[in-house]
Amino acid sequence: MNIKSFSIVVALILIMFMSAIETSIVSLAVPTIKADLNVGTSISLVFAVYFIAIVIANPIVGELLDRTKIIYITLVGLMLFSIGSLLSGLSSTFVILIISRFIQGLGAGVMMALSQIVPKLAFEIPLRYKIMGIVGSVWGISSIIGPVLGGGILELASWHWLFFVNIPIAILAMILVVSTFHFEQEATNVKSKLDIKGLTLFYIFIFFLMYAVMNKSAIYLNLIAIMIACLVAYILYKNEKGIKMPFVPVEEFNKTIILIFITDFAYAIMLMGYNLYMPVYLQEDLGLSPLQSGFVIFPISLAWLALNFSLDKIEAKMSRKGLYIFAFTLLMACGILVFVGTSSPVFIGFSLLLAGVSFGTVYTKDSVITQEETAPENMKRMMSLYTLTKSLGNSIGATIMGYTYALSFTFINHHIHNIILLTLIILVTLMMMWICFYRQQAYTLKV
Template identity: 30%
Template sequence: MEKSKKQTNVLLVTIAIFVGTFMTAVEGTIVSTAMPTIIGSLEGMAIMNWVFSIYLLTNAMMTPVYGKLSDMIGRKPIFIIGAIIFVIGSSLCGLSQTMTQLIIFRAIQGIGAGAIMPVSFTIIADIYPYEKRAKIMGMNGAAWGIAGIFGPLLGGFIVDQLSWHWIFYINVPVGIITIALIALFLHEDFTFEKKPIDYLGCFSLMAALLFLLYGFQIVGDTGKFSVAMVGIFALAIGMFGLFIFAEKRAVDPIIPLSLFNNRTFVIQNIVAALVSGFLIAIDVYIPMWMQGILGMKAAMGGFAITPMSLTWILGSFIAGRAILNYSIKSILSGSLIVVGLSAVLMMVIPMTTPFVLFLLITALIGIGMGITITTTTVTAQNVVPKHQIGVATSSNTLFRILGQTIMVSIYGIVLNSSIAKHIASETVSGINDKMMNKLINPLTAVDLDATIIQPLREILFDALHSVFIVAFIVVLLAFIINQFDRKNTPEIDA
């Protein structure tokens, strides 16, 4: 008698995905909260930014690799491998005795995290039909909102009651539970084909991403280009060229170039990258506005963007209904208008804008972003054959990471250039960069001379407006690019 095939427990697998997403999402906010304590313990303030940057860098480098492997050998083993690496990296981070060690171990953590988000989205695509997928992705996106709310609170509690090491150790039991749920309750029916592994494509793509993101990170740190930077970007271009060469000749390429012959697939990913680039401006610079201009505490800066996390879920539910009745092009046109309207508001609001208005603006952003990101992700999955869903999902995730990484560097250049220009021409004597750094931190702003606080706030206000002008241009560009998509999005039969 033939043995009956085990069925996936959809509910428990979905819970595992939500928990895994929360585990990686909370990592950013909880580490940010604990960073002052970590610096006090390990020192190394000059290289502290790399604690965050290296995590994003290795995450981005590994995302396309995991996406391809999930199509080759299944989602389950790749998710489990990524989660195990993430748990090991977390344990090592907790054991760190120097800032350099912490950065190295964060790189390992990022390598593991590179599997969790894209493979989670791919599993959702496997176990849910098209019409339910947007709703579940919206609920999964709620994990990011919950992380944004509870991450700082949890980080503060752990640092105060235990030690900063436990912000990493806490991932160990959570990761083990996630791994166990996926191992026991996700069952796949994969047919394995022995094909040569695309080593050249894999390593050339990883090298290209490494040089590209490293270059933008350094440019963002220094605010200027140098001969060395030109060399790094030249290496990135060279590696991308080698990658294209390898993919054209590979029997089973890591990212089939044929995907980019699909106009809808390309446009969806570009739009996702651009709106993610807009989103990073909101995440980084609205809290800076709250602290530097309104003089609020750091916690209030985080609270200002909390409505976005909550209304994002609503936007995802709207997308779930809309994709069944309207063309993808028209849905994105509408959502990008909503996002663009919020960008216009950030451009024109005065310095005296009350806190409550920021809550309304970020709530509006959440609706627009929820519709946009959910629609682009589901569409990118839907317009490729089933055996390429893993690659398509990881490509979408990679574009979003690239959009955020590149734009945060550009925003940094715009902000720093504007501040430097104002300080150089400022009529109030004695103003310098160190004072601006003190202004942004509410704990040190009280040390400033009361007579220069208002001029400093005006300088910061003008600089932030410059950032949000660039952010609006990014959304406008996404809207224009979306107009080149087909009116009706083609569906691909598996």
């Protein structure tokens, strides 16, 4: 790996680290922010607006990349994130903080989408597997570094510095981006007309989909939202089929790509169960500290990273369907082991190694298949939609897993068992879908 390639990897790590650490590092300061800014239950908006902004920003990135160079879009994302961080740190009222967090989330959404596109432009397989494994594992690593860094900052300074710490990291990332984000494969099409109708319909669909999942007031409103979302999705499909350069390239959604997107969405939901509610269980039921619980779930990131250094050798010995069934089986085995060894943090940690291999396999293969098996002119749009699928899975998954964790059953001893049972149901469903609907065939890579 030459200096330019190494610098690209460092830039991607910094970009993903800033986006990923925001949740874990800020969560420590919630009590302090509530007291300092006189906030009640609405404090949850600090996280909600950040995720909403990410969902808004993700899908538009592919459209922007058709009109300008990736280096400029990356710098815009970094600048938005930096400005949002600076304003968040300077916030003297809760309203200003919420607006600042929204700006910060827009920047994070842009950067997250780009992290899926840059590896395709910069690296060939199998090196791309390794790079994507390194970048992907940053999410898990941040779950450990976040509490340590956040706790240290709060010991020495006020909560405002939790946001200020992003600025020097962003400046370093900007320097690396300016010097390295120049790719021969990159192409723009500034003459293509923006599909405003498709873009509008798409955002309306996303709004009603998220409302259907997250509304807590009345169930009939959720049902109405689901029906409206389905109707808008149908109108969007009919509209995009008749457009030369649609915002949503529906012709790319063959059976394989649809299966890939469904799998990625489901895995994003399950990852929230492990990343968010496993630490809650470890702290509330087993009495571990935030740092100790972070170390227990760290094997997910460790196995995720290690897997990608040998994924090309593993997949050479399996069919594509076999590889996915293998990944699903590993996560099912992990769930069963955690279910029977719930009281032992060490046993849970070793069991989560299987989860890391499963998440690493599925996420990396989903991304590479989307990169390679869509037409070059649609690749950037498809990767933006792929990133959105993951972000929606994370946002919706955090809500669904929260509801699931809170349920009480007479035959279940620990709330974490609810999460495990739900993941097992999802995995069985995915396994049946791959067995029934996927057909192995020879593909010509669209590069």
